[in-house]
Amino acid sequence: MLHSKYKWQPQAYDANASQQFAEVLSISPLLASLLITRGICTVEEANMFIKGNMDDLHDPFLLHGMKEAVPRILHAIDSEEHILVYGDYDADGVSSTSLMIHLMRHMGASFDIYIPHRSNEGYGLHNHAMDWAHQQGVSLMITVDTGISAVEQVAYANSLGIDVIITDHHEPPEVLPNAYALINPKLSVCSYPYKGLAGVGVAYKLCQALLGNPPMEWTELVAIGTIADLMPLTGENRILVRTGLASMRKSTFQGIQALLEVSGIVKETVTSTNIAFGMAPRINASGRLDHAGRAVSLLTTEDSTEALGLAHELDSLNKQRQKVVEDILQEALAQLALKIQNAGLPSVIVLAGKGWNVGVVGIVASKILERYYRPVLILGIDEETGICKGSARSIPGLDMYAALTSCKHLMDHYGGHPAAAGMSLHIEQLSEFECALNQYAKSILIPEDLIPVVVADGEWKVSDLPISVIEEIELLQPFGMDNPIPRFIIRDIELRESRTMGRDHNHLRLTMQQENSRLEAVAFGQGDLAELLTTGIPLDVIGELSINEWNGSRKLQLMLHDLAVSEPQVYDLRGVKEPDVEMNRFLQLMGPRLRGQSTQIGVLSEENTLRDVRNHLKELSLWVYDKNGGMTSANTVAEQDGKEDITTLFVLDAPQSPRQLDEMMTAYKSLRNIVLLHAMDVREKLQVPDRELFKKLYILLSRIGSKPVSERDVLSQISRQSSTSVRMLSKMMDVFEELSFIERSNGSITLVPKPPKKDLDDSLHFRELGNLAEMEQNLFYTNTMQLTNWMITLLKGAS
Incomplete structure (x- = not known):
């Protein structure tokens, strides 16, 4: 038995509403159900989701502050005032800044741009930047994707005679800056119908307000920033991104063409996934390891040669970024291992290191969150100043912005969203900061919050998923946040074949059968699972469905996310040279798929064998065969917890008698996995007597x-x-x-x-000899399939 790695959460939907959608919209019931699980309640909303276009965007003047901002900008341009565009260094900020450059050029404005250096300056507005702007003669500053928390900096700009228009989408603080205009759909005073705009989306609304109908190709920049910043692909974002992707497929932007080429993306088929995993990391690499200005130059250049050169530079930076991330990750994991050893896994993981590049700590946080499923903060420490700058990533059960707000007195600066945030503080505050965050988290998180969840679009049979229906799902594109690629649960499907693939055998390919329908699945990076799967077992699987085309043949294919085996399993590792080493490797391989405590894992052996491996297995329940044909506890864990709750048993030595075998199969009443590691050097072979x-x-x-x-x-x-x-x-x-x-x-x-x-x-001896010979024949001489079937039969009979 193998538990799923994640908790699967099928989305409920109204079957009657689904049927109504299917009939009115002339779509399949499956597609109708997918619309409903995405929160679409009416046929009108369904039509908008599938067919919405730029004409359906909201009036930009519904945004609070827009009526004040537009005349001020027009006046500045007419009066030839010098304008500063102040952006951020992530992909959303880069896209927003690039969009504003195109706007300023389009309107013939006199302007400069300023993006802070992530490592040297950090997030947000800075007074020294205000001084520089003042020296350049700036009288109007427009922020994009930043500024909503810059109370002191805006006040300082005002004192220098600089008017500030803030466009932002981050969570507003309790005290707002005294800006000339504040444009942020999340402001409590803002009645704008859609609250999910990215920073570049808010900037685009400003373009709309100023121009009426901005050039359609500008939506390409909106698509990049919106996808990269993990904004919901619903409502206006969906329309803007879909329009941007369509434009990008025939893009005239030299920088975007070059970036697509370097990323290995075919321009004519670009998708939101290509942007998320191909373009966005390269744009972000500029701000992480160098300066985001390089990415802005790429997105605004009109020279194809320059564009290709800049794109290759970003690609090189991204490769460097990957190396830096891996180095910091290993240091962070070693630091965390010590924390776990001393005090267990904390509710919030806070790790800090000297010299850690603050431009990539957010990526490291994401990787550690994925491994431990806890909120994570990773901070880089500046040895000279003692300032710690970091990034946080959180799980749905903990609003990270709220958590940081609960201990804001310990930080110099912070900002962000419920799922991700940034902060800076002095090293002297770090210990108290970590303690405060964990105390807050303990008051919020419950055990269920700490089990990773995969949301699924219902449970289906393979026969319900023909290729024609999978093709229809493309109407839901573009996929992203709040509109994920549909995931389907398929239960009780028989495994016909499992094998590894790839040069390093680190990927998995499965062939499965359900009634008369065959389904192939691939799982990248999960090649180790092949060792845990036995041909013929029934699987429950969850994943994304696609169509695999090869040599003119079109087949349904599942991109496997997770699987579970509800039946008992026997693993044949007989004859390994170092059973204790192999057992630890196998335990690591099974990992979270075992669930439960280490005390539910048992080890059974002869006394002599246990003496050699005991020190490596202290946390497990240890048992030895006794002279009376049973088993005796061999450590405190076994004495205290007994046999009944053991779910996985590692057998280092084979039973010596049928009585011992029977005791092994019946005494461990919860047994679901048996791992056989016994030696194959039988003293002398017995024959089944006749x-x-x-x-x-x-x-x-x-x-x-x-x-x-x-x-x-x-x-x-x-x-x-x-x-x-x-x-x-x-x-x-x-x-x-x-x-x-x-x-x-x-x-x-x-x-x-x-x-x-x-x-x-x-003769009693005759019958015992027959049983013993049969037992040894199965334990030592049969192949894996015969052994497995025999033991499963015994296990089911015992239960």
Whole structure:
């Protein structure tokens, strides 16, 4: 049995509403159900989701502050004032800044841009930047994707005679800046219908307000920033991104063309996924390892040669970024391992290191969150100043912005969203900060919050998912936040074949069958799972469905996210050289799929074997075979918790008797996984006894005569004559003795001349020999499939 790695959460939907959608919109019931699970309640909303276009965007003047901002900007341009566009260094900020550059050029404005350096300056507005702007003669500053928390900095700009228009989408603080205009759909005073705009989306609304109908290609920048900043692809975002993607497929932007080429993306088929995993990381790499201005130059250049050169520079920076991330990740994991060893896994993981590049700590936080499923903060420490700058990533159960707000007195600056945030503080505050965050988290989080959840679009049979329906799902594009690629749960599908693929065998390919429908699945990076799956077992799987085209053939294919095995499993690792090493490797491989406590994992062996491995297995429940045919506890864990809750049993030595085997299969009442690691060096092979074999032995014995002879010599002689092991012959002698065919005395045997007539079945030794021989035949000589079937039968019979 293998638990799923994640908790699967099928989305509920109204079957009647689904049928109505299907009929009115002329779509399949499956697609109708997908619309409903995305919160679409009416046919009108469904039409908007599928067919919405730029004409359906809201009036930009519904945004609070827009009526004040537009005339001020127009006046500045007419009066030839010098304008500063102040942006942020992430992909949303880069896209927003680039969009404003195109706007300023389009309107013939006099302007400069300023983006702070992530490592040297950090997030947000800075007074020294205000001083620089003042020296440049700036009288109007427009922020994009930043500024909503810059109370002091805006006040300072005002004192220098600079009017500030803030466009932002981050969570507003309690005290707002005294700006000339504040444009943020999340302001409590803002009645704008859609609250999910990215920073670049808010900037685009400003463009709309100023121009009416901005050039359609500008939506390409909106698409990049919206997807990269993980904004919901619903409402206006969906319309803007879909329009941007359509424009990008025939883009005239030299920078976007070059970035697509370097990222290996075919321009004509670009998708939101391509942007998220191909373009966005390269744009972000500029701000993480260098300065975001390089990415802005790429997105605003009109020179194809310059664009290609800049795109290659960003690609190189991204490769450097990957190396830096891996180095910091390993240091962070080592630091976390010590914390876990000393005090267990914390509710909020806070890790800080000297020299850690603050431009990539958010990526490191995401990787550690994925591994431990806890909110994570990673901070880089500046040794000279003692300032810690970091990024946080959170799980749905903990609003990170609220968590930071609860201890804001310990930070110099912070901002962000419920799922991600940034902060800076002095190293002297770090310990108290970590403690405060964990105290807050403990008051909020419940155990269910700490189990990762995968949302699924219902449970289906393979027969419900023909290729025509999967093709129809493309109407839901573009996919992203709040509109994920549909995931389907398919239960009770038989595994026909599992194998690894790829140069390093680190990917998995499965072939499965459900009734008359066959389904292939691939799982990247999960090649190790092949060791945990047995052909013929029923699987529950969850993943994304696509159509695999190869040599003119089109087949349904599942991109596997997770799986579960509800049936008991037997793992054949017989004959490994170092059973304790292999056991630890296997435990690591199973990982969270075992669920439960380490005390639910048992180890069974002979006393001598356990003596060699005991120190490596302290947390597990240890058991040894006893002389009476049962099992005895061998450590405190086993004594305290007993056998009944053990779900996984590692067998280091095979049972010596059918009684021990029966005890093993019945005493561990919750047993669902058996891992066999016993040696294969059987003393001497036993045969399943039959009457012909005993008849043959009796004939050979009769040739010896009726005088006492050495049993040892006789058995050795007969073994050579009959190709039967001495051990087998000795046990057959036990049967003869019980039936009074022979007499034993002081190592000698004597054939009884006229023995009583008795049937072999009357002998207890005969029956025990048969059971023992069958047990050893299965434990030592059968192949994996035969062994598995036999043990599963025993296990099911025991339960």
